[in-house]
Amino acid sequence: MVFDCPPSNPHSSDLWLERSSAVRKKLPKQKPLKSWPLRPSEKKASSRKTKKAAADVRLRLYWGVFSQNLKRVAVFEFDQKDEALKRSEELSKGGKAPHFVQKVKEEIKVE
Numbered sequence: 548m549v550f551d552c553p554p555s556n557p558h559s560s561d562l563w564l565e566r567s568s569a570v571r572k573k574l575p576k577q578k579p580l581k582s583w584p585l586r587p588s589e590k591k592a593s594s595r596k597t598k599k600a601a602a603d604v605r606l607r608l609y610w611g612v613f614s615q616n617l618k619r620v621a622v623f624e625f626d627q628k629d630e631a632l633k634r635s636e637e638l639s640k641g642g643k644a645p646h647f648v649q650k651v652k653e654e655i656k657v658e
Contacts, residue, residue: 604654611651615644622651 610631612621620638623631628648635646 603657605657606652607655609651609653611649612638612646613649614638614646619651620646 608625610623610625610628611619612623612631612635614620621631621634623634631648635648638646
């Protein structure tokens with residue numbers, strides 16, 4: 548049994564010294580730690596990662612009419628916001644589930 552600190556019993560202090568010195572002898576010597584921060588000559592050279600060029604993706608903006616379950620019910624051109632609002636009001640009338648209008652971005656396919 549190895550003690551980290553001397554026991555409170557004065558008669559066992561000799562035993563504690565013997566055990567602690569025996570444990571110290573068994574431990575391998577460790578290398579001294581390097582000082583921090585590293586000197587400029589010891590700094591690791593950082594490798595910069597080049598990002599891939601983003602493919603030219605063109606997006607087009609629409610107005611979408613969505614149900615309460617986030618399902619798209621209708622899509623209108625961006626300049627037809629009034630029609631989209633009218634459509635959402637029509638679908639929401641009569642105690643039905645509310646519908647709302649939100650912007651939708653869709654990718655334009657280049658041919």
